[in-house]
Amino acid sequence: MTTLRTWRWIKAGSLFLIAVLMGAVAVYDGAVAQKPDGPAGAGAGDKQAGQASGQASDGVEGWVAEIEKTFIRSEDCKQCHDRHYEEWKGMREQTPDLKTFGRVDAALLHGTSLESPVFKTVFGLWMQTKPTAEQQTKCLSCHVPATTVYPQHAGKIAEQVLNGKVTVEGIGCASCHLIHAIEPNGGPPPTFKIKPGSTLYGPYSDPEENLVHTAEQSDLYRGANFCASCHFDKVKDVTKRDLPGEILQGTICQDCHMEPSTGSSTSKRGSLTRQIGRHWFRGVVIPGTLLKNRNLQAEWMPRVDIEATKSANSVAGTALVRVGSLPHSFPDGDPVLKQFLLTITVKDAQGNVLTTEEKRFGLPYEQILRGPIPDPFIKGGTTRKVPFSHTWQGAAVPASVEAVLTYQLIPEPSPALRDQYLATLPSEDERKRAGNIIDEYIQPRVLTYRVKTL
Known part of the structure; x- marks a missing residue:
């Protein structure tokens, strides 16, 4: 009797265990098609519905x-x-400025090329000017190199940026390491050429074998023309592999902007023989380069000279703006947005202002990418001549001319454009954050000045 009762309990327990396991399998089968925070228990019908609406089987949107x-x-x-x-990604040596804006020394980290609230704000302002689909793709081609292979998805990427819910990656590892060639004759930017496939390119002649991807050497990764394919305003000639000139002869962008050391590009321990470069691409990551090269210190920033003549009630002349002999333009890595302001002021012997004028160089949002991209205001190793002519009323005698060169990181939007963009944001907090970003990035930053006694 006892044996029979025990057998019945074992049989019932086995059936219960089988039922639990079958239920767990059913739940797992439905859950794997969901995002980690997705609802459990979704079945095959939900999978098919998700795929039909553009969702991939792993929960990622189909186009992503x-x-x-x-x-x-x-x-x-x-x-x-x-x-x-x-x-x-900016996870090492973070500064408060980087944590807030994804910005270091006025340069956006490549890993924040889409996620940064700065990019979202500037892109949102520009989008209010109604750019065409082709212009949007052209804008995104450097921030999201994948758009050069998948231009049909540029509109969806733009929508993600504006919504602040970016799931697609901007400038990632593959974006740079799938580049296999550069347009040899320059041409409209960007000039890089991506070769889709399983091979990743890099600087090593003897890449380590692995089971993840094939690797191949490309000389591009030791050339300035690689970086200039997007940062095209930084050098005089985007087709050159190095920077010419007596001071920086043979130098490439990577020498300064990818702090060099020895080690391993992988997590493999004990490999200390390779030359590797850091991947955060800051503005000037090794100030020692400037400190040990006094010629570089003297030449790297713009300067202004003034030629002027005076008469009874007028002063006329030319401001000469130049960047020494370096084939490198300053400041900031952005080739499109920067604004330069040259303020010419005439004063009398007591320092009273007789007349002043501000000359602006740079495109407003309404003109950005609506035609050829103009040369920057100042280009390394060249001189920009800016004429001026001032007159005034009265008997005051001019004693000096002052020229102040400043720059802004982004164009200052008109009040109407600013209000139009801020109105698209869903909350007062977001409008306040965007307004603060605009105010911060339109602040004039002094580059240099000159005073000439008449």
Whole structure:
């Protein structure tokens, strides 16, 4: 009797255990198609509905999954290249400015090319000017190199940026390491050429074999023309592999902007023989380069000279703006947005202002990418001549002319454009944050000045 009762309990327990396991399998089968925070228990019908509405089977939107088949996410690269990943993402040596804006020394980190609230704000202002789909793609081509392979998705990427919910990656590991060629004759930017496939390119002649991807050497990664394919206003000739001139002869962008050291580009320990570069691309990551080269210190910033003649009630002349002999333009890495302001002021012997004029150089939002991109106001190794002529009423005698050169990181939007963009934001907090970003980035920053006694 006892044996029979025990058998019945074992049988019932086994049936219960089987039912629990079958239920767990059913739940797992439905849950794998969801995002981590998605509802459990979704079945095959939900999978099909998600895919039909543009969702991939892993919960990623179908068009994003299509891009990621070619441009593998940098999080996947992190498994072997953790240090480079953390530098690229700004997870090492963060400053308060970087934490707030994704900005270091007025330069956006590549890893924040889409996520930065600065980019969202500037892009949002520009989008209020109604750029065409082609112009939007041209704008995004450097911030999201994947748009050069998938231009049909540029509109969706723009929408994600404006919504502040970016799931696609901007400038990631694959964006740079799938570049296999540069347009040899320059031409409209960007000049890089991406080769979709499983091969990633880099500077090493003997890349380590691995089971993840094939690797191949490309001389581009030791050339200034690689960086100039997007930062095209920084050098006089985007087709040159190095910077000419007596001071920087043979120098490339990577020498200063990817702090050099020895080690391993992977997580492999004990490899200390390779030359590697940091992947955070700051403005000037090794100030020692400036400190040990006095000629470089003297030449790297713009300067102004003044030629002027006076008469009874007028002063006329030319402001000469130049960047020494360096083939490198300053400041900031952005080739489109910068605004330069040259303020000419005439004063009498007591320092009273007789007349003043501000000359602005740079495109307003309404003209950006609506035609050829103009040369920057000042270009390394060249001189920009800016004429001026001032008159005034009265018997005051001019004693000096003052020229002050400043720059703004972004164009100052008109009040109407500013209000129009801020009205698109859903909350007062977001409008306040965007307004603060605009005010911060339109602040004039002094580059140099000159006073000439008449």
